[in-house]
Amino acid sequence: MALVAPFLWQSSGGRMLSRHNRLLVPVLGVVLSLSAGPAPSSVAQTAPLPPLVQRYINGEHGAVAAALANELQSKQQTSAFRAELQRRIRDWSAPIAATFVLEASAAAFPVSPRDAVEMLALGRSRLAGNVTASFELDWHLAAIALLQGPPGRHGSLRPGFDNDWPSGRLVFDRIGLLAEIRIARDRFPHDARLTLAFGIANEQGLHQYSYTRAVVLANPERSRPTLIEDGATGRTVARVPTDGEAPAREQLETTVRAFEEVAMSGSVDLAPTAKLHLGWMERFRGRHEVALRLWRDVLETSKDRSTRFLAMVFSGRAFMETARWDEAAEMFRAALTLEPRAQSAAVPLAAVLLAQNRADDAARVIERSLEQAADARDPWWAYLRGAFDEWPNRLQALRANLR
Amino acid sequence: MKRPALALTLVVASLMSPPQAAQQPVFRTRADAVLVDVSVREGNRPVLGLLAADFELTDNKVGQAVRLAMRENSAPLDVTVVIDTSESIDPAVLAREAAKLLDVRSLLKSEDRFRVLAFDSVVREVTTAAELAPAPDFERRHTALWQALGAVLLQKTAPDRRRLTLVVTDGMDTISMIPPELLLFLADRSDTVVDLVRVGNQKWAGAQYGGDFGTSDIDRYFSWLLREVVERTGGGYYGIPSTGDSAEHLREAIQEFRSRYLLSYAPAGVSTGGWHEIKVRVKKPGRYTVVARKGYLRH
Numbered sequence: 001m002a003l004v005a006p007f008l009w010q011s012s013g014g015r016m017l018s019r020h021n022r023l024l025v026p027v028l029g030v031v032l033s034l035s036a037g038p039a040p041s042s043v044a045q046t047a048p049l050p051p052l053v054q055r056y057i058n059g060e061h062g063a064v065a066a067a068l069a070n071e072l073q074s075k076q077q078t079s080a081f082r083a084e085l086q087r088r089i090r091d092w093s094a095p096i097a098a099t100f101v102l103e104a105s106a107a108a109f110p111v112s113p114r115d116a117v118e119m120l121a122l123g124r125s126r127l128a129g130n131v132t133a134s135f136e137l138d139w140h141l142a143a144i145a146l147l148q149g150p151p152g153r154h155g156s157l158r159p160g161f162d163n164d165w166p167s168g169r170l171v172f173d174r175i176g177l178l179a180e181i182r183i184a185r186d187r188f189p190h191d192a193r194l195t196l197a198f199g200i201a202n203e204q205g206l207h208q209y210s211y212t213r214a215v216v217l218a219n220p221e222r223s224r225p226t227l228i229e230d231g232a233t234g235r236t237v238a239r240v241p242t243d244g245e246a247p248a249r250e251q252l253e254t255t256v257r258a259f260e261e262v263a264m265s266g267s268v269d270l271a272p273t274a275k276l277h278l279g280w281m282e283r284f285r286g287r288h289e290v291a292l293r294l295w296r297d298v299l300e301t302s303k304d305r306s307t308r309f310l311a312m313v314f315s316g317r318a319f320m321e322t323a324r325w326d327e328a329a330e331m332f333r334a335a336l337t338l339e340p341r342a343q344s345a346a347v348p349l350a351a352v353l354l355a356q357n358r359a360d361d362a363a364r365v366i367e368r369s370l371e372q373a374a375d376a377r378d379p380w381w382a383y384l385r386g387a388f389d390e391w392p393n394r395l396q397a398l399r400a401n402l403r
Numbered sequence: 404m405k406r407p408a409l410a411l412t413l414v415v416a417s418l419m420s421p422p423q424a425a426q427q428p429v430f431r432t433r434a435d436a437v438l439v440d441v442s443v444r445e446g447n448r449p450v451l452g453l454l455a456a457d458f459e460l461t462d463n464k465v466g467q468a469v470r471l472a473m474r475e476n477s478a479p480l481d482v483t484v485v486i487d488t489s490e491s492i493d494p495a496v497l498a499r500e501a502a503k504l505l506d507v508r509s510l511l512k513s514e515d516r517f518r519v520l521a522f523d524s525v526v527r528e529v530t531t532a533a534e535l536a537p538a539p540d541f542e543r544r545h546t547a548l549w550q551a552l553g554a555v556l557l558q559k560t561a562p563d564r565r566r567l568t569l570v571v572t573d574g575m576d577t578i579s580m581i582p583p584e585l586l587l588f589l590a591d592r593s594d595t596v597v598d599l600v601r602v603g604n605q606k607w608a609g610a611q612y613g614g615d616f617g618t619s620d621i622d623r624y625f626s627w628l629l630r631e632v633v634e635r636t637g638g639g640y641y642g643i644p645s646t647g648d649s650a651e652h653l654r655e656a657i658q659e660f661r662s663r664y665l666l667s668y669a670p671a672g673v674s675t676g677g678w679h680e681i682k683v684r685v686k687k688p689g690r691y692t693v694v695a696r697k698g699y700l701r702h
Contacts, residue, residue, distance in 0.1 A: 344580035347550045350557045363559040373527035
């Protein structure tokens with residue numbers, strides 16, 4: 001326990017312990033006693049790492065998380081610990097703090113995903129210019145992965161994250177996350193990767209309003225909500241919101257601007273991805289020709305299999321929506337040569353064939369798709385819901401870089 | 404305002420347009436004949452033994468001469484059960500319902516066929532209950548409801564057979580590439596009757612999907628759209644609580660389906676192209692409930 005007081009004293013800037021700080025003492029006492037090494041004399045960035053973090057870095061994530069979980073029995077303790085940690089964590093090196101928040105903390109106390117991304121986004125800003133490119137990229141992509149989706153039941157990395165409804169929780173969190181990413185963007189307005197992350201997060205936040213958005217964009221002049229009535233009873237069964245009620249329009253415009261910025265940045269790595277996303281947004285705005293031109297650019301410049309697949313599927317969808325059946329079928333078929341089991345291409349292809357009065361061919365496409373579905377992987381899933389496959393790998397890379 | 408939503412989206416407008424090079428009608432026909440599955444009930448009891456002369460059928464308000472292509476109970480059935488195995492499904496409920504649904508196979512005749520599809524992020528055919536377990540990867544656990552419905556609507560029914568599809572789901576789509584409005588286009592051209600059973604889910608009592616799942620405008624729109632899709636096939640949309648029994652519904656649906664009449668007529672006095680509204684009634688005195696598809700699209 002003697003080791004704890006100086007630690008708290010240092011971390012609170014030499015002030016006397018507050019009432020909250022005093023509540024922390026037994027908690028931190030246990031946590032810190034897990035450490036094999038001596039307690040640090042300072043938590044400044046240049047000083048030895050706090051033992052808790054050191055243990056975490058040594059790979060003892062489970063022990064650290066369990067200790068925290070066991071000790072934080074009351075809301076008061078949790079709240080106090082969280083406040084203290086947030087004070088200290090600002091003095092730790094940003095990557096360690098961010099990774100700690102991402103991994104060790106999630107099982108134990110309520111640092112939300114929003115906090116985690118804040119650490120990543122703001123920490124990344126602090127690190128800009130003095131870290132290696134690969135580390136920066138890994139860190140950044142981890143932030144994107146977090147924005148794009150939870151690890152779900154991949155299981156071990158952050159078990160507390162998905163305790164109930166991973167996708168639903170993320171819908172709420174994403175709104176908060178955007179605010180934090182925006183802060184980082186303001187500090188580094190010309191960082192294309194951060195802008196792209198912002199756009200993607202924004203776009204994915206839009207998806208829950210996709211129908212609203214389509215309606216609003218199809219008829220922007222509409223001033224009254226549209227009522228859908230039951231033909232038989234005349235009863236109103238649904239009410240489609242107006243422009244004013246739909247939150248998506250402004251968000252869509254913001255997202256478009258982010259993607260445009262990256263698309264025009266000249267970045268060989270990022271521009272095709274930005275154009276892919278920008279095209280999808282333009283399609284939502286009803287600008288199908290603009291979208292198709294962007295996706296043609298993507299197909300001419302990108303060698304990435306998933307990006308090319310999506311450009312083909314998106315083009316097929318745009319052709320389908322404008323009744324250009326032959327071109328739609330051609331695009332979906334091309335996409336299936338890249339990902340033969342992807343139903344995001346197979347089912348619309350069958351629908352197009354049906355529209356061409358080729359019902360037998362359509363049925364054959366469906367039957368083949370059902371046969372091949374067991375091991376299907378579909379880039380569309382990652383586009384729409386998050387790059388889940390990337391997530392554990394990125395965190396592993398982060399951890400490795402910390403050693 | 405009647406069904407204005409159909410005109411609202413670009414998607415619908417374009418998909419409802421006829422293709423440039425029309426060839427043969429896509430809707431199930433024999434030569435120039437149109438086939439219509441018709442359910443006739445009096446109260447909860449199916450009405451059996453009706454003759455062709457007992458039916459009155461109009462095609463775009465023009466009376467048609469109908470014949471019974473198949474009498475009730477005479478045609479072998481193709482029964483397809485489509486089960487939602489996505490993230491939202493409670494594994495205990497899934498296991499319970501899957502076992503019971505697979506059990507329904509025993510009610511079928513030897514000449515009938517039984518097929519099970521499951522869907523999460525993908526739609527797939529399954530042959531054992533074990534294959535209905537939730538997918539291990541999170542990315543496989545989304546809900547491709549639109550694609551599942553699209554797949555069954557795009558399948559074809561073999562000649563001289565009748566196809567009933569029962570979809571059991573607790574949710575709304577989260578991952579499909581196809582727009583839901585496309586299902587209306589497919590339903591108008593499909594020859595299967597689709598019943599959809601939406602199983603309640605206690606988790607949705609919380610703040611899922613923006614806190615308004617089940618009551619938001621979008622959700623209500625999708626609910627309306629699903630109902631419209633299945634009704635266009637001549638099927639129905641049913642809601643049961645999470646403790647309900649979807650297999651019981653399937654048993655009743657099969658029984659009801661067997662009692663349906665398959666009417667056939669060669670359209671006369673109506674234009675060949677476009678949407679044809681079908682109305683069927685029973686001429687005999689009585690308080691009948693007649694269910695049939697709402698129409699078909701003919702090029």
